[in-house]
Amino acid sequence: MTVSTPDRRDSGNAETRSSSLDDRNVVLTVTGSIAAYKSCHLVRDLVRAGCRVQVVMTESAAEFVGPLTFAALSGRPVLTGLFSDVPPGSPVHLQPVEWGDVLVTAPATANYIGKLAGGLADDLATTIAQAFDKPILIAPAMNPRMWKNRAVQRNVDLLKERGVNFMGPVEGAMAGMDEQAGVGRMAEPHLIFDRIEELLSDPTWRGKRVVVTSGPTREPFDPVRFIGNRSSGRMGDAVARQARLKGADVILVRGRGAAGAPPEFVGLVEVETAREMSAAVKEHFDRCDLLVMTAAVADWTVKKPSRSKLKKRDGAPVLTLERTEDILAWACRNRKKQALIGFALETEKHLEEAKRKLVDKDVDLIALNDPTKADSSFGGDSTRLTLLTRDEKVIELPLLTKHAAARRLLDAVEPYLPKP
Ligand SMILES: Cc1cc2nc3c(=O)[nH]c(=O)nc-3n(C[C@H](O)[C@H](O)[C@H](O)COP(=O)(O)O)c2cc1C
Structure with a gap:
């Protein structure tokens, strides 16, 4: 009996190959x-x-x-x-x-x-x-x-x-x-x-430092309640793990509402609010080579959260919101050598909006997620991303597991990483 020649099994709808296992x-x-x-x-x-x-x-x-x-x-x-x-x-x-x-x-x-x-x-x-x-x-x-x-x-x-x-x-x-x-x-x-x-895995990124943000932020309006969002953190966790598999040292700044356990062998910083996430990114930004902002950071926070639990009998509260800091914009203004990846989730005119974000924010790569596509699941295990690079390349990825998509994303940003 001999070891037979290569063959590929049907992987169902989502293409699940990732480069460290593909063809091995x-x-x-x-x-x-x-x-x-x-x-x-x-x-x-x-x-x-x-x-x-x-x-x-x-x-x-x-x-x-x-x-x-x-x-x-x-x-x-x-x-x-x-x-x-x-x-x-x-x-x-x-x-x-x-x-x-x-x-x-x-x-x-x-x-x-x-x-x-x-x-x-x-x-x-x-x-x-x-x-x-x-x-x-x-x-x-x-x-x-x-x-x-x-x-x-x-x-x-x-x-x-x-x-x-x-x-x-x-x-x-x-x-x-x-x-x-x-x-x-x-x-x-x-x-x-x-x-x-x-x-x-092939650790070609050994010695590189990557900061990844992941998951939702929560903006409290009293000690037990908050305004949140549906982000599961799976994409950010996948990016963190794939960067680690490439040999990088990874800091994962992760919203506490993210689903499941965080990946292993990364430096984990757990945060609650947009303000905390911003502080954690700022702390680690100077020493990093790449910042990947996958977190769904709240755009607004509650201006004056109540110190005590709001009572039903006092009627519906009126919450005044104020803008949170745009962490990616801060990173763009303060970058020295760092490469930057932003994520865009647009429901309308998504390609134009993503291009605008790429130029306005002056980032190296925008990963566009179109939640209106039936198979692009917010919170699921697979995703269909479009990558727009600084050099005006538009890379439409097929439906992939988040791990495989994360791998492609990191491969695509490689030309923009600071040279050693
Ligand atoms: C029902 C059953 C379950 C067994 N489960 C185990 C097991 O989980 N681990 C183990 O070391 N041996 C287990 N054994 C014993 C091994 O099958 C046995 O030591 C056998 O010689 C192992 O052969 P192999 O190492 O060549 O596969 C089990 C045996 C039986 C009958």
Whole structure:
């Protein structure tokens, strides 16, 4: 059996490819744990992101999930036996070693980890791993008592010393097992996916500093109520993560109303109001190379918020609003070398409005979001952006995940970054 030629799976409506995973080869080894079914999701997500995935299964793994499932999801035959289907003279066991950019084992059994630590290679999965000289990521899954076993722990330490990356296991009930609490459950596929993306990323922005604003601001009118907006912060979080994957040091100034957890490995500054966001940007602006303003900053704030909670019985309050500071305009006036990206969300004459903003604010790039387009979701996971650059280039991106769009955005601003 040979490692077959590249193919692309249909990624549905949204084009989900992002450049760190696009066109990369992932060898995914599945070993004999109930968590093997979770790796089906991992294969699907990797293929959707543009990877080629070669699944390798141990004999025990095939007791849990049929190779056919993985073959269908990856679009290529699953490799199982060391000696099966080998054409004479063909070193089939070494093909995935040459071919793969990363080796991921998920789930990894205690047995597999032990064999790797001991230098054993008695099946295809361990033979590949012993010869693999590019990044290896292991996601163990096992009964908490097994995980605590000193021999298992020692094997994990040995592999870590040799540069093998581990993800999990985490605390939680084991799928279909005795619901035993403790650490042993395989890390969730989306987290393994993120880690693979990190391992495959090309850190060409190392040494660069990026400030990203994200999410909504909230303008209080009494101690418990505020005027807010619908921004989820997903776009800003995606920009921050992609800048980090490019190797930059990232400060993420994030409105507290943003959805979900912020990305990892960024300097997080949580803010509430437009005034706080402005102060945080000003604090970090001097030392940055790029400012990306994705946050939905309130245009108005309440002039005199009440110090005590407004009472219903006192009738509807009349709120007097005043303009907040235009942070992007401040950044344009005070820039020295920094590149600037602004976001525009226009419901009418959107292209003209975005062009006007580009010129008026003198920024390097405007990302235009047209919320009237049916598939451009405010708060969703995908977006259709139009990028307008200082050099009058208009780049219409297709419908992309916010991560893929963020990656394209950062690629497009690269020519405007200060030269080292
Ligand atoms: C129902 C069942 C579930 C199992 N789950 C795990 C597991 O989660 N982790 C583990 O290390 N071993 C587990 N085992 C034991 C492994 O399947 C066994 O050690 C096997 O030899 C591993 O082979 P492999 O490492 O070549 O895949 C399980 C066994 C059974 C019968």
